[in-house]
Amino acid sequence: MxxxxxxxxxxxxxxxxxxxxALSAARAQGAECSLINLFDYKILPCTGCEGCTMSMGQGKQPVCVLKEKDDVDRIIRKMHQQDGIIVSVPTYDLMPSALYTMFTQRFIAYELAFLLKIGVVKKDPHLVAxxxxxxGSCHDWQGLALETIGATMFTQSIRVVDQFMAIRNGLPGNVLVHPEQLERARKLGENMVKAVSTPPEARTWLGEPDMGLCPNCHSSLIARGEPHWNGVYYPYECPVCGAGGDLVKDETTGKIRFAVAPDGLDFDRNQNECRDKHLDEIVATRRHYLSHREEVMPAMARYKEMTFPGLD
Ligand SMILES: Cc1cc2nc3c(=O)[nH]c(=O)nc-3n(C[C@H](O)[C@H](O)[C@H](O)COP(=O)(O)O)c2cc1C
Incomplete structure (x- = not known):
């Protein structure tokens, strides 16, 4: 493991x-453990070239244009040899640090749902996280942290089985005055071993049972729904996993809860086959644009010529 x-x-x-x-606890239970700090690697931001989604839209294996230019490909190849990943990220401005999101936004070229579909990857490795x-603060100043990290997981094809928020840690080493957080990290390490030792179809959420509002991914954020590109609509949605449903009053507790609709997991981004449908949207958007290309090209030329002063 x-x-x-x-x-x-x-x-x-x-x-x-x-x-x-967390790793020490996993190692104590027999796991072979490794650790990288992203600060030790060269990680370039996605250029937005869309080469990967273009290739995927045409059924071809994508190759990132940055593949040979930095360390991301090397890191991803190492990740793909694992059974479990532990992600530990500082919160900057309520959300995960840019170093982490810059790294994870490079995963579209390695999108498992697509690679499985075209047969480049034969078997889902069922990675868990x-x-x-x-x-430095409590949940009120980290309100987008776990949710944004959760949102990075589907493109990496990793299922989150446990998560927690470490709070009130400022200077390096601050966490050492919070033994309960170290204990919780150990529990997370043990939960990773437990998840990996469980057959993929039997794996379940191992974090706090009532964490968050979304019963599917345990996100604390639920947003009002708006029609999707193909007309699908739910009154409320989980912005992280895409579960659709409504806010209802729980008869037993009297509290408001998010009830997932009977078909509300049809767009669960964590499922490879559901995420695959998103590629249909990308292709439909591209086709719509290409059908207007003749009008767009002259207009684009006007914007290219339009300049404004930048830095002095
Ligand atoms: C640019 C910056 C922004 C930060 N913003 C937040 C924040 O919004 N919420 C919070 O709880 N902590 C915030 N912090 C504090 C860090 O999350 C905290 O110091 C954390 O322990 C750093 O992790 P590290 O020791 O692993 O680097 C911020 C720190 C920096 C440098």
Whole structure:
């Protein structure tokens, strides 16, 4: 069993300490563990070239234009040899640090649902993750942290089985005055071993049972729904996993809860086959645009010529 931690915080900072604590617990249960800190690697931002989605739309294997230019391909290849990934990321401005999101936004060229569809990958490796969001404040100042990390998981084809938020950790080492957080990190490490040891179809959520509002991905954020590109509509949706449903009053507790509609998981981004449908949307959008290309080209030329002063 192989478990790898990916840290996006300072070297030997709070996120790294929490990851090491989780890995120690996993190692004590027999897992072969490794750790990388993203600060030690060259990671370039996605150029937005759309080469990967263009290839996928044509049924071809995508190759990222940055593949030879930095360390991302090397890191992803190592990740694909794992059974579990522990992600430990500092919260910056309510959300995960840009270093982490910059890294994960490079995964479309490695999109498993698509690679499975065209037969480049034969078998779903069923990777699982444990997620740690670590910040200086409480939940009120980390409100997008776990949810944004959750939103990075579907493109990586990783199922989150446990997550927690480490709070009130400022300077490096601050987490060491919170033994309960170190303990929770150890529990996350153990949960990773438990998940990996369970057959994929029998794996379940191992975090706090009542965490968040979404019963599917445990996100705390639920948003009012709007019609999808193909007319599908739910009154409320989970912005992270895409579950659709409504807000209802629970008869037993009297509290408001998010009830997933009978077909509300049809667009669950965590399912490879559901995510696959999103490629249909990308292709339909592209076709619509291409059918207007003759009008668009002269207009684009006007914008190219339109200039404004930048920095002095
Ligand atoms: C640019 C920046 C923005 C930050 N914004 C937040 C924030 O919005 N919420 C929060 O709880 N902590 C915030 N912090 C504090 C860090 O999350 C905290 O120091 C964390 O422990 C750093 O992790 P590390 O020790 O692994 O690097 C911020 C820190 C920096 C440098």
């Amino acid at each position: 192989k478990i790898m931690a990916i840290v996006a915080g300072r070297r030997n900072g709070n996120s790294e300490i929490l990851a090491k604590e 444990g997620v740690i969001a670590n910040g």
